Amino acid sequence: MPEQTKLLASALSPGPNALSGKSLSVTGLRKSYGGTTVVDGVDMEIAAGEFVTFLGASGSGKTTTLMMLAGFTEPDSGGISVDGRDITRLNPGKRDFGFVFQQYLLFPHMTVAENVAFPLQLRGVSKAEIRRRVGETLEAAGLSKFAGRKPRELSGGQQQRVALCRVLVYRPPIVLMDEPLGALDKKLRDQMQTEIKSIQRELGLTVIYVTHDQEEALVLSDRIAIMKDGRIEQFDTPRALFERPRTPFVADFLGAANFLTGKTEDGGADDCTRVRLDTGGVLTARSHPCVPGQSVRAAVRPGKLRLVGAGEGCCSGTVETAVYVGSLTRITVRLDGAAPGTQPLRIETAIVPPRPGERVCVTADPEDVSVFAATDGG
Template identity: 70%
Template sequence: MTDLGVATPTVAGAGDKPAAATGKSLSVVALRKTYGPMVAVEDASMEIAAGEFVTFLGSSGSGKTTTLMMIAGFVEPDSGTITVGGRDVTRLDPQKRNLGFVFQQYLLFPHMTVAENIAFPLQLRGVPKDEIRRRVFETLDLVGLSGFGNRKPRQLSGGQQQRVALCRALVYRPPVILMDEPLGALDKKLRDQLQTEIKKIQRELGLTVIYVTHDQEEALVLSDRIAVMRDGRIDQFGTPRELFERPRTPFVADFLGAANFLSGRVEHHTDEHTLVRLDTGGLLRARQHALAKGAPVSVAVQPGRLDVCAPADAFCSGTVQSVTYVGTLVRVVVNVGANCSIRLEVSARNAPQVGERVGITADPDNINLFAAESAG
């Protein structure tokens, strides 16, 4: 309530533009949360810039939601600090943090109309009635729901309800908006549509958004940066491109790129590349890695980064097991040895035949090496 006095001039200055207030930065340092002996989140640290769209990506139990809940104030961290726009909020109650939150289950107040739902946070902040009416109208307009103000939430579809929930979270211009799998309950088509809308609004208004999802495609579409979480830790925090092309762990390579994994040993290093002798016999040229000669390695390469070629030029070859058309691309599975197959995505024009013997090649810069987890 006290920082309202500071916020009001910016609101007045914003004038004609709807909700022109931009998001603020957020920093999380060494956040930790345990439930009894179970560590839910360990050493989570990140700096999020104002106006950035960041996604916490991970499967269930990875700690992504717990981290979000700690930022929101619903879960108290054991240790660590959370700062929003320079203000330490770590020990504040949720209602004192002034953040926006969009829940998966919408959670609109059933006894209020759409307009009353959106007006609620503004009323709490003592915004004058005329301005409430104006801002509710503008915000509904923003999500294409003008004219729905007098309906009750139950009269809306799921997608519409989530749009209203979004309005309710951004109408008071919180410095950071948190979203917990907001599209999880919607069907695929609606999800794609709302992703585009959320991204558009976020960019237009310069909102800082932290988004939680287990859907890597959604994360790639929406995010400026993605934090991949596993077992309560942030495996890697970077732009989608970084994660895709320079995964720091085999998990990231697998989770985002559905990579193929091959095992082998470092044969020798050249100036530019590391050569790996694969267990299947072939010699593979990969991105430079500081592993010692003879060290066991795991090779990760995404299906889309592989191509078919003549067996003679290949690092490995095998028999085409299946070919599946998915639009302009073809998914090919090649059997390269006992219990070992490689998945490729190639242009439909290069599609091989089932049963054909083909070689597999890749640009060395697209091949990532990891120290093998168990040397046995």
């Protein structure tokens, strides 16, 4: 953990476990605007001290969900509770959540110190205590020398750090963040991600974070809720989302999957892990609930397709392109028998790559092959 962050965390933490997060439970949360459902039945259990991220495209309902948790937007139906206590209709000020938004929402007419003091004033903390805690927090964040400045006299990163101090100074057990780093450049964003994660871990805070940036979600989160059209497609650890996507949408959203259409074969003993591809050839998937003879789509990540010698139950094809991108080479392969107009397979390989025009044979380990019913959208 960077020295500055360690200081900030220790200044805010008056003793061991003094600042631990709370658990949050959400059931059947719904919201419509003018007949359009924008949040469509969100259920989730978030443990105390967990870092959870809503990840999804613009318009998928992330902000609306967060605003309902915060109490700024009233749900049409559903319930929210914190450590088992129902807070669905509690007004935002009484929830004691912290919020950090993309627009820092610092008060422009107030100094840095006044901004950080504001939430303590709201909570009726004594003047002397406010002075002490604001001083400590700014000191720990490396912002003491800016205490008397106005926000416009600070850089974007400094402003965002002030916004974070202003939330952490009153020690909320649950912090909600909506694209807080969206306005920062890449380098600063990486640095702030590390800081946020360190503070969250050190203090045991529960954080619910919103972003449309996959990498950011993967770096920060214990679990990620993939949102689509107001619903959670899957709520899981980053690894489970990659290795066990439950829908074609999730398989494709994280890391771009290759989809191969075919039919499951009847292997007897309820085994239909062998998929006979429409192009010819067979791909063996990991075990999954299935019906023999069912039309399916098999999904495999570009990094999980392997090039092997012909005749090993693999799918033959011809290399179309091979582009070296540093540590690996991106190859596209057109399978023999592929219908015109279909996408070639995308493969990433670290071995000496074949050249365009070369004949290859493609396979994958069963563990890396997910199978979905052909009727599953996404």
